Amino acid sequence: xxxSVQIMSPAAHILFWFVxxxxxxxxxxxxxxxxxxHAAFALSICFLGVSGIYVFLHADFLAAVQLxxxxxxxxxxxxxxxxxxxxxxxxxxxxxxxxxxxxxGAATALIVFTSVLMMVGKLNxxxxxxxxxxxxxxxxxxxxxxxxxxxxxxxxxxxxxLMGEYLLPFEVASILVLAALLGAVVIVRKETxx
Amino acid sequence: xxxxxxxxxxxxxxxxxxxxxxxxxxxxLPAKERYVLPMAAMAGCLLGLGALAQNYLxxxxxxxxxxxxxxxxxxxxxxSPAILNGAFVIDGFxxxxxxxxLIAGALSVLCASHNDDDSALGKGEYYGxxxxxxxxxxxxxxxxxxxxxxxxxxxMSVSTYILAGSERENVRSGESAMKYxxxxxxxxxxxxxxxxxxxxxxxxxxxxxxxxxPNDPRNYLVMGGFGLILVGMLFKVGAVPFHFWVPDVYQxxxxxxxxxxxxxxxxxxxxxxxxxxxxxxxxPVFRFxxxxxxxxxxxxxxxxxxxxxxxxxxxKRLLAxxxxxxxxxxxxxxxxxxxxxAAMVEExxxxxxxxxxAYGLMTLGAFGVVSLTRxxxxxxxxxxxxxxxxxxxxxxxxxxAAFMLSLAGLPPFSGFFAKFMVFRSAIDNGFVLPAVxxxxxxxxxxxxxxxxxxxxxxxxxxxxAARCQYAWTSNLLIYASGLGSVLLGVAPHLMMGMx
Amino acid sequence: xxxxxxxxxxxxxxxxxxxxxxxxxxxxxxxxxxxxxGVLARRNVLVMLISVELMLNAVMLTFVSFSRALxxxxxxxxxxxxxxxxxxFALFIIAIAAAEAAVGLAIVISYFRxxxxxxxxxxxxxxx
Numbered sequence: 001x002x003x004s005v006q007i008m009s010p011a012a013h014i015l016f017w018f019v020x021x022x023x024x025x026x027x028x029x030x031x032x033x034x035x036x037x038h039a040a041f042a043l044s045i046c047f048l049g050v051s052g053i054y055v056f057l058h059a060d061f062l063a064a065v066q067l068x069x070x071x072x073x074x075x076x077x078x079x080x081x082x083x084x085x086x087x088x089x090x091x092x093x094x095x096x097x098x099x100x101x102x103x104x105g106a107a108t109a110l111i112v113f114t115s116v117l118m119m120v121g122k123l124n125x126x127x128x129x130x131x132x133x134x135x136x137x138x139x140x141x142x143x144x145x146x147x148x149x150x151x152x153x154x155x156x157x158x159x160x161x162l163m164g165e166y167l168l169p170f171e172v173a174s175i176l177v178l179a180a181l182l183g184a185v186v187i188v189r190k191e192t193x194x
Numbered sequence: 195x196x197x198x199x200x201x202x203x204x205x206x207x208x209x210x211x212x213x214x215x216x217x218x219x220x221x222x223l224p225a226k227e228r229y230v231l232p233m234a235a236m237a238g239c240l241l242g243l244g245a246l247a248q249n250y251l252x253x254x255x256x257x258x259x260x261x262x263x264x265x266x267x268x269x270x271x272x273x274s275p276a277i278l279n280g281a282f283v284i285d286g287f288x289x290x291x292x293x294x295x296l297i298a299g300a301l302s303v304l305c306a307s308h309n310d311d312d313s314a315l316g317k318g319e320y321y322g323x324x325x326x327x328x329x330x331x332x333x334x335x336x337x338x339x340x341x342x343x344x345x346x347x348x349x350m351s352v353s354t355y356i357l358a359g360s361e362r363e364n365v366r367s368g369e370s371a372m373k374y375x376x377x378x379x380x381x382x383x384x385x386x387x388x389x390x391x392x393x394x395x396x397x398x399x400x401x402x403x404x405x406x407x408p409n410d411p412r413n414y415l416v417m418g419g420f421g422l423i424l425v426g427m428l429f430k431v432g433a434v435p436f437h438f439w440v441p442d443v444y445q446x447x448x449x450x451x452x453x454x455x456x457x458x459x460x461x462x463x464x465x466x467x468x469x470x471x472x473x474x475x476x477x478p479v480f481r482f483x484x485x486x487x488x489x490x491x492x493x494x495x496x497x498x499x500x501x502x503x504x505x506x507x508x509x510k511r512l513l514a515x516x517x518x519x520x521x522x523x524x525x526x527x528x529x530x531x532x533x534x535x536a537a538m539v540e541e542x543x544x545x546x547x548x549x550x551x552a553y554g555l556m557t558l559g560a561f562g563v564v565s566l567t568r569x570x571x572x573x574x575x576x577x578x579x580x581x582x583x584x585x586x587x588x589x590x591x592x593x594x595a596a597f598m599l600s601l602a603g604l605p606p607f608s609g610f611f612a613k614f615m616v617f618r619s620a621i622d623n624g625f626v627l628p629a630v631x632x633x634x635x636x637x638x639x640x641x642x643x644x645x646x647x648x649x650x651x652x653x654x655x656x657x658x659a660a661r662c663q664y665a666w667t668s669n670l671l672i673y674a675s676g677l678g679s680v681l682l683g684v685a686p687h688l689m690m691g692m693x
Numbered sequence: 694x695x696x697x698x699x700x701x702x703x704x705x706x707x708x709x710x711x712x713x714x715x716x717x718x719x720x721x722x723x724x725x726x727x728x729x730x731g732v733l734a735r736r737n738v739l740v741m742l743i744s745v746e747l748m749l750n751a752v753m754l755t756f757v758s759f760s761r762a763l764x765x766x767x768x769x770x771x772x773x774x775x776x777x778x779x780x781x782f783a784l785f786i787i788a789i790a791a792a793e794a795a796v797g798l799a800i801v802i803s804y805f806r807x808x809x810x811x812x813x814x815x816x817x818x819x820x821x
Contacts, residue, residue: 016716020716023720024723024727027723027727027747028727030731030740031728031734031740036739039740043743043747046724047750050724053720054757057717057757057760057761058761059780059783065787069787070746070750074791074794077794078742078746081798081802084802085801085811104733104734105729105731105732106730106734108726108729109726109729110726113723113726158780158784161777166781168342169785172333172342172345172349173788175210175326176345176348176349176789177788178326179792180352180793180795182319182356183323183353183355183796183799186356187803188802188803340782341781341782341785344789345785345789348789348792348793352793356796356800359800359804362803363807368804368807372738372800372804376738376742380745380748383725386749386752387725387751390759390779391755393756393759393778393782394755394759394762397763397778398778399778
């Protein structure tokens, strides 16, 4: 059993590669763009591309959430921030003294990317045996028995999981959003005392 | 899922409730009655501590003294510390981390309560964010899967970013927030990518140990994931080579927030390090591979932190570098040899807990004194500002001297015993060289701690006398931490005897 | 898959990218690397924050790819939670990214009001 075996029509294949190339290109544009507004536009294209990849990976719900939250929310937020600090539209080029930073950045990027490539190259092996062992350890810590497992349906929908198995992290995430809301409002508010 | 187990997270619930109450009170109370806000926040911290103690005692009684110190070391036959499907664990280690976080939160509240002039935030929001950060730290101490761990970490970080920038008119405070934010988010991204790789290899989000056959190709994935997670974690605890953000962030942030970062954030960071290193990657085959890295990081961190601290003129910056050095000492405790048994690992983790409590008390006290030496709404943080403090405020100077000597690791104070336990744990596990280097750097550190003490007791000729505010709340807290430092130093079994 | 020594670099890469999972992981690695480069090399705090958003997107993509790979394991998989755990994690990363973006941009705007700059070369009030 291979890690991933997927049969796609030739058209889907072409589309897939188009989206891939578009995503990488726009990501690169984000970082090299001279004007910060251009970087933000490139970022929205990149987000669109990633959401397209999600569709290919059968994660439809995430693709929609990606569109709504990132393209609809975060990009708008970033645009606002750019407008507020508008006279620095110039994104700040790399002055001569920053060869060190440039080199360090490029080296990090290169190391991360090649190691990812090397690692995924090794991934052509069955997964199940390993996964079973990890899951037995998981069962041991958590105290789930085989009977509990048999009672569970085998595949749960995302919504079911979010409202069942992962309800607690979901609630904890609401604390995070509360903290962010409180903090963001408080730090940009003009009048503070009184 | 057994929702009745939520009761065991009651201390976190109490702190969260207090946060909401404080923010709400800020909205409804008229200005002259806002003095109840710090009281409410303090009450939240104290109630949280009470709930934590009650939790600990009742669990210990229920389990006949067998509450596991660390979840990964729990006997398979015994009581499982995991609650809520393994999302959290309630063990002795997590409880000690939560206690440190609550004490740090209490200090941060007190520091803000006595200076009305410079914090741009409404007090209610400030206290609310402190309590939210504390709740994040407590949750991080108890987290037992990657998802809850990450969310707790972010609750803590997001609140602390804002708190660091809470003196909005102060350029340094904004700069501190900005640096902390960019580097914190950057390191979180590395942490998350590492988690993604480990998930890809094991298919599980739990922190339970990774098992792999030596020839399994997914070893590469786990190794890469481990490397990324290690980078993220060393960033968060401020170890060399990822320490460069610490001095600027600590110096620029308001002093109370610096105390919260130096103690609470560091304790929670080490909770994450302990859970991931000793549990997820705690299998002997992995331990063999990371002990060398951790030993190197520990040695470089102690050496560099102490060395740069020698030439600092700002007390806040000095304490920041001293904090880096202490991160190095703490990392020493994670050096457990390949074939160590559960008892030895538990001994090391007890050393970590004791160190965090002792370091927490003395650092909080020291930052408390720094926050009191202020004039015209501005913190006086240079060494010269401490000239002759002993004459003007003998009790404060005595406490400050105790904190400094304790940080240096001199015998009657808790710092000595904390360092002793850490070095002993490293030597027991066969890491003699790092431990010896630790002792040497610790002797060298005496120089800069004594500089502060000498300034207070033997002022330079013709210098301006030190000026200090008086606030009974902060003074009370400083005396309490001084007392605690001495008490843990002469009677360490008070905490270690819980076994 | 053919080992690197036999196929040569080009053949090895070609073999690698014929798998969808591997292509997606490589894409994620590329986006992450570009984001990391942006944070380290650029001097505008807003661009740095945008680059962090890129990195978080790459992490999400990695999770979703692995999640899909685990689903493909199908009946061999004994852990019913594993498959969608990755998507759930990605969902939570969206929440985290949104929170970080909101707080980060708020801090940047607040700083800009004080100093009229968001260039890291001018953000150095503290020196040792």
